[in-house]
Amino acid sequence: MSRRLTVHPDRLLPADRELRAIARELYAEVADLPIISPHGHVPADWFADDVRFADPTALLLTPDHYLTRVLHSHGVPLEHLGVGQGELTHEQSRAAFRTLCRYWKEFRGTPMKLWLESQLVEVLDIDLAPAEDTADEIYDRIDARLAAEDLRPRALYDRFAIDLIATTDDPCDDLAAHRRIATDETWAGTVVPTFRPDRYLEPARPGWNDDVDRLAQVSGQDTGSYAGWVAAMEDRRSYFREHGAVSSDHAHLDAGMLPLAPEESERLYAAARGGTITPGDADRLRRGMLFEQARMASEDGLVMTLHPGAWRNHHGATAARFGPDVGADFAVPTEYVRPLRPVLDAFGTHPRFRLVLFTLDETTFSREIGPLASFYPSVFAGAPWWFIDAPEAISRYRRAVTESCGFGKTSGMIDDTRALLSIPARHDMARRLDCAYLAELVADHRLTLDEARDTAHDLVVRQPRLAFALEGEDLR
Numbered sequence: 001m002s003r004r005l006t007v008h009p010d011r012l013l014p015a016d017r018e019l020r021a022i023a024r025e026l027y028a029e030v031a032d033l034p035i036i037s038p039h040g041h042v043p044a045d046w047f048a049d050d051v052r053f054a055d056p057t058a059l060l061l062t063p064d065h066y067l068t069r070v071l072h073s074h075g076v077p078l079e080h081l082g083v084g085q086g087e088l089t090h091e092q093s094r095a096a097f098r099t100l101c102r103y104w105k106e107f108r109g110t111p112m113k114l115w116l117e118s119q120l121v122e123v124l125d126i127d128l129a130p131a132e133d134t135a136d137e138i139y140d141r142i143d144a145r146l147a148a149e150d151l152r153p154r155a156l157y158d159r160f161a162i163d164l165i166a167t168t169d170d171p172c173d174d175l176a177a178h179r180r181i182a183t184d185e186t187w188a189g190t191v192v193p194t195f196r197p198d199r200y201l202e203p204a205r206p207g208w209n210d211d212v213d214r215l216a217q218v219s220g221q222d223t224g225s226y227a228g229w230v231a232a233m234e235d236r237r238s239y240f241r242e243h244g245a246v247s248s249d250h251a252h253l254d255a256g257m258l259p260l261a262p263e264e265s266e267r268l269y270a271a272a273r274g275g276t277i278t279p280g281d282a283d284r285l286r287r288g289m290l291f292e293q294a295r296m297a298s299e300d301g302l303v304m305t306l307h308p309g310a311w312r313n314h315h316g317a318t319a320a321r322f323g324p325d326v327g328a329d330f331a332v333p334t335e336y337v338r339p340l341r342p343v344l345d346a347f348g349t350h351p352r353f354r355l356v357l358f359t360l361d362e363t364t365f366s367r368e369i370g371p372l373a374s375f376y377p378s379v380f381a382g383a384p385w386w387f388i389d390a391p392e393a394i395s396r397y398r399r400a401v402t403e404s405c406g407f408g409k410t411s412g413m414i415d416d417t418r419a420l421l422s423i424p425a426r427h428d429m430a431r432r433l434d435c436a437y438l439a440e441l442v443a444d445h446r447l448t449l450d451e452a453r454d455t456a457h458d459l460v461v462r463q464p465r466l467a468f469a470l471e472g473e474d475l476r
Contacts, residue, residue: 012432022439044177056142064419069327101135118425195248203272204282226269247303256339260288298353307358309334331360358382365400373405412464
């Protein structure tokens, strides 16, 4: 017999009755506030073209590597889930969705279950729990809903009360989709690009020389020298700023940034262009290049977001077959205080420099990131991200960073997703957990109820605007 699917109104709020009552009151204050999403991966084309989602699998499963990686861990080939397959046939799409429902119990205890159930009930009006015997009915009900105008990207943006959403974009992208959105007078959504130059800062990566050649073509700068590479980066950052970008995004194996003397930079760059650079020198050049990105940020005002510590494409055969970003990335221990000293010594108190630090290594929250944010005006403690954007980790984050940097040097929720329908569920999760934490502080008489209300509002509205230097927020 099929189980009816519901989402409990008190989910993630404390079990203790006194705390739950306080948390409910706080949550009621913020539940319907607009969403600010300054870091994510929803394609700009979706909003520019207001695309109709092809089918339930393309809507919910294939773009969400949180889901596909868990299924892969239980022996499901990624291609059976639509990964890397392009547009699926009706039969392939239905088969992939059946697989998701067949393995639904494997998501118990994960945030993915929480997010997907919220999408099914609150967005798609589905009241059947996923299971092998309900898969086809759920699929058909969602598929019928996809024809409705209210499930197109622009309508969802409006329905979810999104104030701003950022995409993630290659420096050589012409940002044509963003231009179409900005010049379309029929829709008032705010979709901004994010400058993501990682591939141009990794001189040991196969294809780096080709990418740098393309950078020269797009920017009109001669990238035959390091000085030319810097000029090309400055040109593209300016282009992104003109198209609404508010931040640059950086994800390397470590957080290191180093100022290099001009002659050393040119020597290492020449070796990289010539294909003779050693791995150690490639790392040194990358750290010098990243330092240059920080220097540029202090001048052009793009907020610098840094999320190091991911071993990318860990499984070679998967990377070769499907490419990057399919779930085969894993965390490694990460250090911040020592690697960031050169850049913070140079720009840590600069009035235009802002650095949001994310991590996959929870041990750094109380040891390094919170304390760095508690001293440097430029540093913000980024929300739990990726593997640790889960209820328990979010609660640990609040306890770990608040004791040193308070609430006012944190970033607000970062959803970091390609799955558009999951965005409100992710932000709602964070709001509920923050209200649960604030309720504890009220019950312990460390905050008044009025202070907790004000803080809950700040965490949703003020903090992302402050951390990402959005209009109307200034540190001074």
